[in-house]
Amino acid sequence: xxxxxxxxxxxxxxxxxxxxxxxxxxxxxxxxxxxxxxxxxxxxxxxxxxxxxxxxxxxxxxxxxxxxxxxxxxxxxxxxxxxxxxxxxxxxxxxxxxxxxxxxxxxxxxxxxxxxxxxxxxxxxxxxxxxxxxxxxxxxxxxxxxxxxxxxxxxxxxxxxxxxxxxxxxxxxxxxxxxxxxxxxxxxxxxxxxxxxxxxxxxxxxxxxxxxxxxxxxxxxxxxxxxxxxxxxxxxxxxxxxxxxxxxxxxxxxxxxxxxxxxxxxxxxxxxxxxxxxxxxxxxxxxxxxxxxxxxxxxxxxxxxxxxxxxxxxxx
Amino acid sequence: xxxxxxxxxxxxxxxxxxxxxxxxxxxxxxxxxxxxxxxxxxxxxxxxxxxxxxxxxxxxxxxxxxxxxxxxxxxxxxxxxxxxxxxxxxxxxxxxxxxxxxxxxxxxxxxxxxxxxxxxxxxxxxxxxxxxxxxxxxxxxxxxxxxxxxxxxxxxxxxxxxxxxxxxxxxxxxxxxxxxxxxxxxxxxxxxxxxxxxxxxxxxxxxxxxxxxxxxxxxxxxxxxxxxxxxxxxxxxxxxxxxxxxxxxxxxxxxxxxxxxxxxxxxxxxxxxxxxxxxx
Numbered sequence: 001x002x003x004x005x006x007x008x009x010x011x012x013x014x015x016x017x018x019x020x021x022x023x024x025x026x027x028x029x030x031x032x033x034x035x036x037x038x039x040x041x042x043x044x045x046x047x048x049x050x051x052x053x054x055x056x057x058x059x060x061x062x063x064x065x066x067x068x069x070x071x072x073x074x075x076x077x078x079x080x081x082x083x084x085x086x087x088x089x090x091x092x093x094x095x096x097x098x099x100x101x102x103x104x105x106x107x108x109x110x111x112x113x114x115x116x117x118x119x120x121x122x123x124x125x126x127x128x129x130x131x132x133x134x135x136x137x138x139x140x141x142x143x144x145x146x147x148x149x150x151x152x153x154x155x156x157x158x159x160x161x162x163x164x165x166x167x168x169x170x171x172x173x174x175x176x177x178x179x180x181x182x183x184x185x186x187x188x189x190x191x192x193x194x195x196x197x198x199x200x201x202x203x204x205x206x207x208x209x210x211x212x213x214x215x216x217x218x219x220x221x222x223x224x225x226x227x228x229x230x231x232x233x234x235x236x237x238x239x240x241x242x243x244x245x246x247x248x249x250x251x252x253x254x255x256x257x258x259x260x261x262x263x264x265x266x267x268x269x270x271x272x273x274x275x276x277x278x279x280x281x282x283x284x285x286x287x288x289x290x291x292x293x294x295x296x297x298x299x300x301x302x303x304x305x306x307x308x309x310x311x312x313x314x315x316x
Numbered sequence: 317x318x319x320x321x322x323x324x325x326x327x328x329x330x331x332x333x334x335x336x337x338x339x340x341x342x343x344x345x346x347x348x349x350x351x352x353x354x355x356x357x358x359x360x361x362x363x364x365x366x367x368x369x370x371x372x373x374x375x376x377x378x379x380x381x382x383x384x385x386x387x388x389x390x391x392x393x394x395x396x397x398x399x400x401x402x403x404x405x406x407x408x409x410x411x412x413x414x415x416x417x418x419x420x421x422x423x424x425x426x427x428x429x430x431x432x433x434x435x436x437x438x439x440x441x442x443x444x445x446x447x448x449x450x451x452x453x454x455x456x457x458x459x460x461x462x463x464x465x466x467x468x469x470x471x472x473x474x475x476x477x478x479x480x481x482x483x484x485x486x487x488x489x490x491x492x493x494x495x496x497x498x499x500x501x502x503x504x505x506x507x508x509x510x511x512x513x514x515x516x517x518x519x520x521x522x523x524x525x526x527x528x529x530x531x532x533x534x535x536x537x538x539x540x541x542x543x544x545x546x547x548x549x550x551x552x553x554x555x556x557x558x559x560x561x562x563x564x565x566x567x568x569x570x571x572x573x574x575x576x577x578x579x580x581x582x583x584x585x586x587x588x589x590x591x592x593x594x595x596x
Binding site: 060061062079080081082084085086088090092094095096097105106109110139141159 | 494496497499500502503504505506510514515518519521592594595596
């Protein structure tokens with residue numbers, strides 16, 4: 001049941017930068033429209049240069065759109081807010097503060113009137129949540145990459161934001177660490193039902209975590225090609241992911257998009273300006289061969305389920 | 317273990333070098349014995365240089381004795397031209413301290429302003445570029461004319477020479493604070509004051525402290541020259557006064573004290589530097 005304005009709602013979002021020559025402008029993305037409902041986990045997938053991080057920065061209030069606007073948690077985004085916490089790609093911890101000190105800095109910003117003990121207890125609670133109790137006195141330089149990112153997650157969660165923004169949070173980590181952090185995010189999200197907006201370039205990560213995957217065409221002048229609904233069962237784990245019936249059709253659909261269609265659509269200037277307001281919603285299933293989905297891009301039709309909403313069809 | 321061993325060996329080499337330097341110094345300044353036979357009364361008038369081939373340059377034993385004498389009674393005061401070396405050093409340290417603290421009070425806020433505002437950075441840049449290479453002593457006549465107090469003029473000269481390294485380092489440190497950290501501060505809705513205090517200051521502190529360490533070194537170099545000009549008190553005046561007295565022993569003693577105090581000031585700043593350092 002798509003609402004006209006979601007919990008997060010991008011309306012005609014466009015961002016242009018002055019190009020390197022200084023004379024012209026470079027349009028990174030143009031006329032983006034999308035909604036994310038409260039409690040939903042949305043992922044953006046696209047190639048480098050399509051402006052994924054710029055969208056996140058605009059949503060965080062660190063950057064401003066050239067045209068259009070974005071609404072988050074019922075408020076027009078005009079600048080950074082404690083309602084929206086960011087988990088940065090490069091953890092962005094203050095190296096002179098301990099793990100606890102980093103989280104405390106966030107907590108004391110959220111609750112300026114709290115006593116030291118209250119701030120400390122609250123920060124410890126979130127460090128415990130990401131299993132870092134015992135390492136709270138360590139400085140970031142003494143923590144491993146995964147532990148640093150855990151502190152980043154604890155810092156973001158500790159301010160109890162209404163929206164959690166993640167900018168390729170695990171891309172700098174090795175595969176094993178990434179996996180355990182993904183499990184962590186699933187557990188936290190199952191507990192909090194937090195609204196999350198995440199950038200990734202990892203298809204499996206998107207399928208594991210997201211309810212909804214926004215596919216972006218290649219930049220410049222990138223746009224949202226379609227919105228893929230993740231039809232995998234809600235209770236999914238990393239270990240079981242590849243055994244789920246609909247996993248391969250979904251995965252193939254995403255990869256096929258990244259490999260060929262993201263470029264083809266950008267060249268063909270698809271979707272047209274009319275189609276951008278309501279990007280097609282797609283639920284790839286085994287009923288269609290991966291290539292079939294290319295043929296069924298419902299470019300002019302707008303909000304159309306390209307494939308059958310069949311969660312029960314198995315690959316067998 | 318190996319670190320300790322290395323330290324021990326280095327210490328031994330230092331001691332050996334010290335012994336060699338003192339030995340050479342001793343031999344170079346020792347008398348060559350009776351040079352010319354002459355009437356003892358006349359020889360007294362001629363002095364040791366003429367009669368025994370002894371250099372006017374004091375040997376290590378004389379300087380050692382002088383140092384010991386100064387250390388035993390550093391704070392006596394027998395009038396304008398005869399004060400203990402402790403008093404003279406205290407005057408110099410006080411002047412350096414005052415001028416330096418004034419420079420800190422100006423350089424750090426202004427450095428923050430320059431570092432945070434590209435407009436102010438560009439606007440103030442020509443002034444800094446012109447003022448920075450001016451020898452601090454060149455300000456002395458101007459200071460004497462306007463302030464009309466030699467003591468305060470010396471402090472002003474210290475102020476002006478300590479200012480630039482701190483100003484430039486603070487501005488650089490503040491301007492190069494990592495964008496990520498500033499973005500964190502923004503998303504946490506931290507006020508500009510809180511961001512400056514909790515994020516920018518600790519982030520830039522190692523760079524600022526480097527500037528402060530350079531400044532204290534320059535200030536200690538300049539105070540000797542400044543006090544030679546303004547006179548009255550201070551270790552610089554002491555050196556010049558003893559030169560006028562032709563007491564090379566006292567001059568060498570003062571030089572050694574100046575070196576030791578300079579080293580202590582530098583060590584103090586190094587300690588502070590370690591306090592604010594962070595591993596990234």
